[in-house]
Amino acid sequence: MHENKLGSKIVKGVLIGISILFLFVMLILPLITVFSEAFKQGWEVYVKAITDEYTVKATILTLEATLIAVAVNTIFGVFAAWAITKFRFKGKKVLTTLIDLPVTVSPVIAGLIFILTFGRQSILYPLLQQADVSIVYAVPGVVLATVFVTFPFISRELIPVLEAQGTDEEEAAALMGANGFTIFRRITFPHIKWAFLYGIILCAARAMGEFGAVSVLSGHLRGKTNTLPLHVEILFNEFQYVPAFAVSSILVIMAIAILIIRSVVEYKGKKDI
Amino acid sequence: MKKRVLSIILAATLTITAFSGCGSSSSSESENSGKVTITNVSYDPTRELYQAYNEIFAKHWKEKKGQNVEVTQSHGGSGKQALQVANGLEADVVTLALEYDVKAIQNAGLIKDGWVDNFDNDSSPYTSTIVFLVRKGNPKNIKDWSDLVKDGVGVITPNPKTSGGARWNYLAAWAYADKAYNGDETKIKDFIKKLYKNVLVLDSGARGATTTFVENGQGDVLIAWENEAFLSKRDYPDDYEIVTPSVSILAQPSVAVVDEVVDKRGTREVATEYLSYLYSDEAQKIAAENYYRPSNEKILKQYSDVFDLNLNLVTIKDFGGWDKVQEKHFADGGVFDQIYEK
Amino acid sequence: MKKAKKRVIPLFGLSMGVTLSILSLVVLIPLASLVIYTAQMDFSDFIQTITRERVLASFKVSFITAFIASLINAVMGVIIAWVLVRYQFPGKKIIDGMIELPFALPTAVAGMALTSLTTDNGLIGSFFDKFGIKIAYTQVGITIALIFIGIPFVVRSVQPILEKLDSSYEEAAGVLGASRTRIFWKIIFPEIRPAVFTGFGLAFGRCLGEYGSVVFIAGNKPYETEITPLIIMSELQEFDYKSATAIALVMLAVSFLLLFVINLIQARNTKILKGG
Numbered sequence: 036m037h038e039n040k041l042g043s044k045i046v047k048g049v050l051i052g053i054s055i056l057f058l059f060v061m062l063i064l065p066l067i068t069v070f071s072e073a074f075k076q077g078w079e080v081y082v083k084a085i086t087d088e089y090t091v092k093a094t095i096l097t098l099e100a101t102l103i104a105v106a107v108n109t110i111f112g113v114f115a116a117w118a119i120t121k122f123r124f125k126g127k128k129v130l131t132t133l134i135d136l137p138v139t140v141s142p143v144i145a146g147l148i149f150i151l152t153f154g155r156q157s158i159l160y161p162l163l164q165q166a167d168v169s170i171v172y173a174v175p176g177v178v179l180a181t182v183f184v185t186f187p188f189i190s191r192e193l194i195p196v197l198e199a200q201g202t203d204e205e206e207a208a209a210l211m212g213a214n215g216f217t218i219f220r221r222i223t224f225p226h227i228k229w230a231f232l233y234g235i236i237l238c239a240a241r242a243m244g245e246f247g248a249v250s251v252l253s254g255h256l257r258g259k260t261n262t263l264p265l266h267v268e269i270l271f272n273e274f275q276y277v278p279a280f281a282v283s284s285i286l287v288i289m290a291i292a293i294l295i296i297r298s299v300v301e302y303k304g305k306k307d308i
Numbered sequence: 309m310k311k312r313v314l315s316i317i318l319a320a321t322l323t324i325t326a327f328s329g330c331g332s333s334s335s336s337e338s339e340n341s342g343k344v345t346i347t348n349v350s351y352d353p354t355r356e357l358y359q360a361y362n363e364i365f366a367k368h369w370k371e372k373k374g375q376n377v378e379v380t381q382s383h384g385g386s387g388k389q390a391l392q393v394a395n396g397l398e399a400d401v402v403t404l405a406l407e408y409d410v411k412a413i414q415n416a417g418l419i420k421d422g423w424v425d426n427f428d429n430d431s432s433p434y435t436s437t438i439v440f441l442v443r444k445g446n447p448k449n450i451k452d453w454s455d456l457v458k459d460g461v462g463v464i465t466p467n468p469k470t471s472g473g474a475r476w477n478y479l480a481a482w483a484y485a486d487k488a489y490n491g492d493e494t495k496i497k498d499f500i501k502k503l504y505k506n507v508l509v510l511d512s513g514a515r516g517a518t519t520t521f522v523e524n525g526q527g528d529v530l531i532a533w534e535n536e537a538f539l540s541k542r543d544y545p546d547d548y549e550i551v552t553p554s555v556s557i558l559a560q561p562s563v564a565v566v567d568e569v570v571d572k573r574g575t576r577e578v579a580t581e582y583l584s585y586l587y588s589d590e591a592q593k594i595a596a597e598n599y600y601r602p603s604n605e606k607i608l609k610q611y612s613d614v615f616d617l618n619l620n621l622v623t624i625k626d627f628g629g630w631d632k633v634q635e636k637h638f639a640d641g642g643v644f645d646q647i648y649e650k
Numbered sequence: 651m652k653k654a655k656k657r658v659i660p661l662f663g664l665s666m667g668v669t670l671s672i673l674s675l676v677v678l679i680p681l682a683s684l685v686i687y688t689a690q691m692d693f694s695d696f697i698q699t700i701t702r703e704r705v706l707a708s709f710k711v712s713f714i715t716a717f718i719a720s721l722i723n724a725v726m727g728v729i730i731a732w733v734l735v736r737y738q739f740p741g742k743k744i745i746d747g748m749i750e751l752p753f754a755l756p757t758a759v760a761g762m763a764l765t766s767l768t769t770d771n772g773l774i775g776s777f778f779d780k781f782g783i784k785i786a787y788t789q790v791g792i793t794i795a796l797i798f799i800g801i802p803f804v805v806r807s808v809q810p811i812l813e814k815l816d817s818s819y820e821e822a823a824g825v826l827g828a829s830r831t832r833i834f835w836k837i838i839f840p841e842i843r844p845a846v847f848t849g850f851g852l853a854f855g856r857c858l859g860e861y862g863s864v865v866f867i868a869g870n871k872p873y874e875t876e877i878t879p880l881i882i883m884s885e886l887q888e889f890d891y892k893s894a895t896a897i898a899l900v901m902l903a904v905s906f907l908l909l910f911v912i913n914l915i916q917a918r919n920t921k922i923l924k925g926g
Binding site: 047129151183186202205287290298 | 660661668676680730734739745753764766774810830861862886901902909913914
Binding site: 150153154155156160169171172254255256257258259269271272273274276 | 347349352355356380381382383384392394395396397398416513515516518519522523539540543
């Protein structure tokens with residue numbers, strides 16, 4: 036038995052070692068690179084880069100797009116999770132697959148399909164022109180792309196929890212005459228509270244960093260449709276490597292902040308149960 | 309049952325209102341108001357040029373019309389930029405890397421036929437050419453195109469399929485081989501094939517290729533726009549040298565007013581002035597300072613210490629124009645595809 | 651009406667309505683326009699486009715690199731999930747919190763950082779260069795970028811299953827003298843298998859389509875390091891919409907199939923979570 040314990044200690048050490056090494060090389064090293072490049076020319080250059088007029092505008096647009104994406108996906112996620120887990124209907128598998136599809140669709144294709152739908156050669160284009168609404172190469176396009184790539188993030192968190200919870204409680208409440216919103220508020224929501232928050236956080240994190248699809252749809256109009264990741268690309272293409280990495284570091288800091296909030300939420304959530 | 313229909317309708321309106329919040333935009337501008345904005349969609353290496361030019365143009369327009377003008381810039385690979393304009397990116401003017409890309413916008417119906425003659429010099433206010441950027445001391449002793457096909461020479465050039473600049477690179481190499489082999493097409497193709505075998509990284513744009521060569525230290529020679537090569541040399545004077553090959557091509561970036569957009573926005577006057585002012589002495593000097601060759605001969609001569617004016621330059625007309633070039637070389641199954649076939 | 655009777659819980663109409671309208675607006679209509687656009691093509695043209703040699707080569711590059719990257723992520727994901735669930739050690743919370751970083755970091759930033767690390771004069775690249783191994787601008791480089799992108803998927807799908815897993819079986823088996831590897835393969839692995847497949851599939855799908863980080867590190871040489879999304883991009887730049895949409899449609903079909911299979915597996919997964 037003693038031998039066995041020693042063995043398991045070695046296994047534990049080796050496994051932890053492998054994990055940490057892997058994550059260090061694949062995750063931490065790239066982050067260190069971002070920061071070391073960002074501060075290569077000292078504080079002043081760094082501060083100048085992140086307080087630049089265009090950087091600030093890009094930050095605001097990024098936050099805007101993120102907020103709207105989270106709002107839309109929250110509404111969608113809650114309703115979709117409710118529909119999928121509380122009722123039986125035909126084609127449920129197809130529906131869940133369609134909801135998940137944006138995660139695996141190439142960002143390039145995501146951009147392409149919106150251009151085909153709302154761009155100049157689309158049949159909708161004259162209508163949009165008449166209404167004086169521009170979607171592609173304007174802020175709505177950026178928002179739409181962000182919504183698309185983060186589409187399933189909230190529903191995916193909610194569905195397993197609701198599924199595990201079953202429908203008995205809701206049925207009982209419904210039979211007692213409670214209306215739908217009361218049931219949701221009083222019975223369902225407490226169950227999904229933490230999963231819900233977790234989904235929102237993930238969704239926000241992903242929305243901030245989206246590059247591919249937004250890049251196809253934004254038109255790169257400086258100060259107008261540039262999000263932070265696009266601004267990084269532009270700086271990079273202007274050979275302003277240090278400012279490019281400085282702006283990247285804003286994104287990294289935002290990502291880390293969000294992940295810290297997530298850990299706190301998760302910790303609280305576990306304590307709650 | 310009725311209730312369900314009702315709630316579905318309710319849901320649909322809810323969704324639509326959620327989206328319409330982000331769907332509004334204003335695009336019409338009046339030329340009579342105190343301020344006008346125009347959008348200039350350009351290609352990668354003109355960033356510095358237009359940053360400087362937009363300032364003097366704003367001053368010029370203020371003096372002339374008493375109106376403030378703000379120019380929004382968009383930069384990217386030339387082909388991609390043209391595609392975006394054709395797809396509805398609202399550009400008042402385009403200043404792209406080659407005529408073919410502007411033509412693509414014309415084919416989409418946004419620019420009227422005959423735009424090439426709207427401005428002097430085939431609507432190219434400034435030109436450039438293709439040169440080599442090598443590492444300090446030229447360790448591989450690269451003098452001309454023939455040195456690029458030697459074994460062990462690593463070449464960096466972007467992909468002609470995705471980059472306008474790379475098409476000029478390709479054609480310049482072709483022009484050299486055409487002269488060297490007296491037009492023997494199998495030999496020319498062989499030369500081009502060998503050249504692209506030596507290409508280590510085929511980036512998707514001119515700026516990406518420069519980054520690969522300069523920042524990431526790949527390869528021995530970068531085939532580049534003259535102005536890009538000068539910029540790299542200016543930023544790192546101790547690390548690079550410029551080599552001018554015996555034959556190169558006259559790269560003529562094209563500018564045009566996007567008719568459909570300016571008519572809709574009512575910005576034709578300012579957009580036209582924006583482009584014609586590019587030919588003014590002041591603007592031509594700015595072009596030269598950003599290492600573009602001014603189309604104004606007099607000003608070009610003033611910068612003869614910067615540019616190699618004796619370089620033997622072929623033009624796109626020697627190739628029979630862009631349509632022919634595109635079909636023969638860069639279309640699917642064209643020469644560029646053939647040289648990569650096994 | 652028989653079916654409706656079963657639905658005691660209210661709000662089916664509303665929730666289904668909202669779900670379907672948003673789904674249509676964001677996903678279905680745009681996807682349909684892709685299909686409609688491609689449908690204008692002759693079938694033989696379509697086949698000819700997607701079987702062009704260079705396109706086939708790019709499929710191969712994309713599939714192989716995505717597959718290897720997801721496989722590595724599957725193995726590492728199980729190990730990391732195991733470490734995070736079963737062991738206590740300092741710094742565990744930090745590691746746990748970092749797993750989602752690849753989601754939050756813009757792919758272009760990741761691509762630039764990884765490229766500067768893995769070129770011959772980068773920190774990692776110079777080490778491997780001594781052994782004549784090149785990372786950046788080869789398929790190895792692409793794989794590295796894809797590993798980065800795919801890290802969270804397997805970890806996050808296996809972790810909850812491991813947490814729910816009752817360790818009493820393992821202990822019993824251990825007492826009965828089964829070896830550790832045997833316990834893993836016979837008792838633990840069958841339980842987490844569906845989750846591993848789900849994570850693997852999602853990572854695989856995501857990697858197939860990845861563009862932002864890969865273009866920086868790939869070198870983009872035809873037949874060697876050219877991925878399918880890049881081909882789509884270059885077709886678009888040649889104004890060849892038909893080819894671009896045709897190739898995009900193929901990739902889309904693959905994603906859909908992949909996800910459908912995953913969702914079938916997931917259904918089984920949920921049963922385990924429920925404690926069935």
